[in-house]
Amino acid sequence: MLKPTPLPVDVKSIADLLLDQCRAEDFSGYDPFDGLNSTAFDRVGGNRFSLARIAWLQFHKRSPFNLRKLVGVPKMRNPKGIALIILGLLERCRYERSEFELNEAVALGDWLLTQRADPIVWKHHAWGYHFDWAARAFYVPCGKPNAITTCYVARALYALGEITDARRFTDAAIDAGFFLDGLHLCESGVDYYGYIPGETAFVHNASLWAAAFVAETATRIGDESMLRRALRVAHQSVSMQRDDGSWPYGVRSHHTFVDGFHTGYNLEALELLGRTAKTKGFSDAIDKGLHYYRENFFLPDGTVKYYNDCVWPLDTHSVAQAVITLVRIGGTEKDFAIAKRVLTRAHASLYLPDQERFIYQKGRWVTNSVNYLRWTQAWAFYALSVYAVSLETRPDEIE
Incomplete structure (x- = not known):
């Protein structure tokens, strides 16, 4: 069977435009x-009150009008967003070697090394967000590390280390x-990795991604108990x-709730963990989860549902993770066909x-048309790069 037909839109050109816009900033x-x-x-003292912090954060998150410049919120680099840009750049380098883009990825990687959480407080490399983060369950000050940001930065640094042989990244x-x-916790016989140091919330995607990278470290240093x-x-x-599923x-x-991009995270993490630990013990869970994902998060026209039981909101992050999950974890002709519809629909609607x-x-x-680098443009750039490279590097036959 032949490779999938190309999209009616030029994926690589759109990725180039996104990258140029990010570079300009x-x-x-x-x-x-x-x-x-x-x-x-x-x-005005709003940061002294927990409910005020949550309300202020949620107002700006939900508002379709970007008032950040007016209230003094600066544009800044986000470690996870930078990690996604690096991953996208390195995808492109897999089939179209560009010394400029590789050097750009290395420079961004070196920046990430400077952004690790305070080494006086945190013994090991870890990363957090560049803002205070308030939610019902917890308050996380700027710079305090968390599992997901650390995992995505580690992914980018591993990839950089492999392609450049630079030990500082690895x-x-x-x-x-x-x-x-x-971050390992065991409560009432339940083993998991926490999301944030000192917090006990059990969130599946954070626990699974942490497991995948703990296994990576354990494998590289030969620590069987850690693995x-x-x-x-x-x-x-x-x-x-x-x-x-x-x-x-x-x-x-x-x-x-059950949503699409966290489901995709879970499947990606399990697949990576299986490869790292050289085990097929997660294959059934991945197959079952992937079947559920295909059947419950896509409309026939390629619209990506946010939740399993609700389409809205349409979200670029959900689209990006859908493409990555379908191409990387699925990889069948059916998955590429869905991914093609997803990108075509996203181009038309988002x-x-x-x-x-x-x-x-x-x-x-x-x-809400606000321009967000980490949540939107970096994810879109990474996903478009993954899709373009997958088409270029797949064999002529799709099994």
Whole structure:
């Protein structure tokens, strides 16, 4: 069977435009959750009150109008966003070697090394967000590391180390595995990795991604007990997969929702963990989860649903993870066909040709077109790069 026919839109050209726009801003930008970086909010004392912090952050996250410049929120680099840009650049280098883009990735990687969480407080390499983060369950100050950001930065650094043979990147990524292993918790016989140091919330995607990178470190240094712990944690989440193949976001009462991009995270993490540990023990869970994912998160026209039971909001991040999951974890002719429909639909519904970028979200009644680097443009660039490279590098036959 022949390779899939090309998209009616030029994926690589759109990725180029996104990259050029990010370069023009020196890879800095706004984020849905950066409202607490507001100098105005700080001056009036809002940061002293937890409910005020949550309300202020959520107002800026949900508002279709970007008021950040008005209230003194600066554009900044986000470590996870930079990691996604690096991953996209390295995808392109796999089939179209560009010394400029490789050097650009290395420079961004070196920047990430400077952004590790305070080494006086945190013994091992770890990364957090560049803003205070307030939610119902916890408050996380700027710079405090978390599992997901650390995992994505470690992915980027591992990839850089492999392509450049630069030990500074590989060593930092290996060291990050020790930070992640330090998040291990066991409550009432339930093994998992926490999302944030000192917090006990059990969130499946954070626990699985941490398990994948703890296993990476364990494998590289030959620590069998560390590897067994990572596998035990992963099997905990697998045991909590529902019969239909789905996972709730987490185990708390307000974490029972099932959404697309976190489901994709879970499948990616399990696949990586299986490869790292050289085990097929997660194959059934991946197959079941992937079947659920295909059947419950896509409309026939390629629209990506945000939740399993609700289409809205249409979200560029959901689209990006859908493409990566379908191409990387699925990889069949059917998956490429769905990914093609997804990108075609996203281009029609979420892309702004006159501004050469994607919007954040489109709700049933309100569209939020705010330009976010980490949540939107970096994810889109990475996903488009993965898709373009997958078409270039696949054999003529699709099994």
